[in-house]
Structure formats: structure tokens, C-alpha cells
Amino acid sequence: MDEIRNEDRRPTRSPASPFRRLWWGLKRGVKELLLWSLYWSGAPFAHTAFFAAKKTVILCYHTASDEPTPAYPNNVMRATEFRRQMSYLKRHRSVVPLEECIARLREGRGRGAGSVALTFDDGYKSCLETVVPILKDHGFPATFFVMPGCMDDGKGKWDDVLYFSMGSFRKSLLRARRKEVAALKRDLEEAARNGWEKASAEALLSWEDLKTLRGLGYSVQSHSMHHLYLSAQPSADQQYEIDESKRRLEEVLGEPIQFLAYPFGAADSYTNETKALAEKAGYEAALTCEQGYLEDSTDLFSVKRMGLSADMPFWKFKLILAGFFF
Ligand SMILES: [Zn+2]
Numbered sequence: 089m090d091e092i093r094n095e096d097r098r099p100t101r102s103p104a105s106p107f108r109r110l111w112w113g114l115k116r117g118v119k120e121l122l123l124w125s126l127y128w129s130g131a132p133f134a135h136t137a138f139f140a141a142k143k144t145v146i147l148c149y150h151t152a153s154d155e156p157t158p159a160y161p162n163n164v165m166r167a168t169e170f171r172r173q174m175s176y177l178k179r180h181r182s183v184v185p186l187e188e189c190i191a192r193l194r195e196g197r198g199r200g201a202g203s204v205a206l207t208f209d210d211g212y213k214s215c216l217e218t219v220v221p222i223l224k225d226h227g228f229p230a231t232f233f234v235m236p237g238c239m240d241d242g243k244g245k246w247d248d249v250l251y252f253s254m255g256s257f258r259k260s261l262l263r264a265r266r267k268e269v270a271a272l273k274r275d276l277e278e279a280a281r282n283g284w285e286k287a288s289a290e291a292l293l294s295w296e297d298l299k300t301l302r303g304l305g306y307s308v309q310s311h312s313m314h315h316l317y318l319s320a321q322p323s324a325d326q327q328y329e330i331d332e333s334k335r336r337l338e339e340v341l342g343e344p345i346q347f348l349a350y351p352f353g354a355a356d357s358y359t360n361e362t363k364a365l366a367e368k369a370g371y372e373a374a375l376t377c378e379q380g381y382l383e384d385s386t387d388l389f390s391v392k393r394m395g396l397s398a399d400m401p402f403w404k405f406k407l408i409l410a411g412f413f414f
Contacts, residue, residue: 123413127403132410142181142202143381143411146189148353148393149206152222153214158287159248163210165398167218173396173405174226177204181409185229186307186347189382190373193391198382204409206230207375207393209311209349210245211238211293216300223306230306233349233375234293236336237313237329244288245315252284295340302341309347310334310371317352318362326362331369346372353377353393363389381411 104112126132150163152170177183184203192200206223208215211234223230238245293301298308310333312318318326334345348366350358353376366374366389373388380392394408407413 123404123407126412127407132407132412144189144198144200144203145381145408146186146205146207146375146391146393147408148377148395149208149219150210151208151212151214151219153218155214157212157214158252158284158291159210159212160251162397162399163212164214165396167222169398169402170219171222172402174222174228176406177228177409178226183226183228186231190347190388190391193373193382193386193388196384198384198386200382207233207349209233210315211235211311213291213293213297216293216297220301220304220306224304231309231347232293232301232306233309233311233347234298234337235311235313235315236333236340238289238315239292239295240336242289243285244292247315248288248291249284252288298341308337308341309349310337310345311349312351315351317357318350319357319359323361327365330362330365334369334371348374350374350376358390379413
């Protein structure tokens with residue numbers, strides 16, 4: 089690897105000023121209106137049907153569950169909604185392993201045949217309890233990105249712990265259905281007694297769970313050691329997060345780890361240095377959470393995905409698959 093230059097260490101996007109944030113808010117509003125109009129015009133679906141022009145896309149989920157889960161609420165999709173999305177996929181698209189999409193990318197044929205790959209970040213235990221049975225029902229392959237450091241130290245996922253301890257969980261309490269509130273409250277009180285870290289740790293998959301996932305044929309890959317904002321870490325810490333997660337997963341699972349998903353995955357969450365470190369560590373590709381479809385020329389170390397959050401309406405999901413989301 090060449091020497092890392094200073095400009096390689098800069099985030100690919102600089103921090104935002106309040107004015108810029110306001111501008112982004114306005115743009116987001118206009119974008120929502122455009123997407124909504126596009127959907128109701130029916131044009132994307134007519135285009136897809138007429139030209140049979142489907143775009144290859146990697147979908148990025150976190151988990152699905154109907155149980156109160158100590159995880160960032162927008163990461164936890166309702167099981168019924170997740171099943172609805174999988175049923176739609178089954179009817180309209182071909183779901184392939186992530187490995188197949190990356191192999192095509194390596195050959196410069198990233199656009200492929202318009203297939204879809206499913207990925208799940210952060211390694212929540214509810215993936216095994218709720219997501220996997222639904223995937224099995226549909227016969228879909230999937231890849232789970234996990235953090236070995238969080239699994240080993242018993243402290244859970246720091247950003248979830250921070251979110252809860254700041255009291256923001258009240259929002260999801262307000263959104264919860266009436267019958268869930270008592271259970272949620274009981275769980276939260278229990279969690280507060282035992283500490284948020286323990287609750288968060290228990291919401292993550294265990295090593296045994298990972299072996300079960302592998303046994304069922306699902307792919308398990310690296311999401312770094314501790315889910316840190318890599319671009320904000322010194323070089324040595326970034327390298328540790330990237331190298332050690334690969335080594336630890338390979339040690340326990342006894343097979344090569346090929347892919348890294350950058351934690352948070354936004355354009356400013358990784359740098360050119362991060363990409364170089366991932367390549368040097370021996371990963372074959374690294375995935376972001378920047379929204380986008382696969383192109384023939386997609387960079388193997390900043391592969392875009394389409395994120396599906398719990399509050400995303402179904403029409404947006406359909407628009408993503410029609411290849412018209414932006
Ligand atoms: Zn993550």
C-alpha cells in the first residue's frame with residue numbers, strides 16, 4: 089500500500105454548518121415530494137415493465153421484531169412489514185447472495201441482471217428469532233454484518249446504549265402500541281436496573297448464534313470490532329477495528345471473512361485511508377450506507393446500498409426496487 093497522505097485522512101464530506109443543515113432539510117422536503125409524485129405517476133413501474141430494466145441493488149436492513157427491543161427504534165422493522173417486503177421481493181425480483189453481486193462487480197459487471205442482495209447490519213439477536221424464519225419461508229440468502237468486539241466485551245453497542253441513556257427511547261415508547269407499553273416499560277425498568285450495557289449486549293447475537301446462522305447457510309461478515317465512527321479514529325485504532333474483527337471472526341467461524349461494512353456507513357464515516365486499510369487487511373470489498381444502485385464501475389471499497397428503516401412507507405420500498413429512488 090502507498091503511504092497515506094494527509095488528504096486521504098479527511099472525511100469524504102466535511103461537517104455541516106447550521107445553514108447547510110437547513111438547506112439539507114429543505115432539499116429533503118422537496119425530494120420527498122418528488123419521490124411521492126413519481127410513485128403515484130406509475131411511470132417507474134411502467135418503465136420497468138416495458139424495458140425490463142431492473143437495477144441491481146443491495147438492501148441494508150438492521151433487524152425486524154414485534155418484541156420491545158433495546159435497539160435504535162428505526163433499526164427495528166415490524167415483522168409484518170418485513171414479511172410484506174419479502175413477499176413483494178419474491179413476486180418481483182431474484183434475490184442472490186451478496187457474494188454473487190461482488191463477484192460481478194469485480195468483473196466490471198456490477199449492474200448485473202437486476203438482482204437483489206439482502207444485508208443486515210449490527211448483529212441483533214432478533215435477526216435469528218424473527219428475520220431468519222421469514223427469510224427461510226421465502227428461500228432467500230442473506231449476509232449479516234456483526235461486531236466481534238461488542239460480542240466479546242459484554243457492553244453491547246455503544247450508540248444504542250448512548251441513545252437509551254439520553255432518554256430518547258421515550259419517543260419509541262410514545263409510538264408503541266398500547267398493549268406493548270406495559271411490557272416495554274417493564275423491560276426498560278429492568279434494563280435500567282441492570283444497566284443499559286447489559287441490555288444492549290443481550291440484544292446482540294452470541295458466538296453460538298453466529299455458528300447457527302452459518303449452519304443455516306447465511307453469510308456472516310465484519311462490521312468492525314466496536315461499531316466506531318472510523319473516520320474519527322486515529323489510524324492505529326482504525327486498523328485495529330478493521331484487522332482484528334476479521335481475525336476474530338475467522339478464528340471462531342474457521343473460514344475467510346471477505347467483506348466489511350463500515351459502521352454508520354455515511355459518506356463522512358470513512359476516508360480514503362479507511363478504504364486502503366480495508367484493502368490491506370485482505371477484505372475483497374467494503375460496503376457503505378450511502379444510497380445507490382450497483383454500477384459496472386462501482387468502487388469495490390465503497391459499495392453503495394439502499395437502507396430500509398422501520399418508518400419507511402411501503403411505496404418507497406417499491407420505488408427503490410423499481411430503480412427510481414434517489
Ligand atoms: Zn451498524
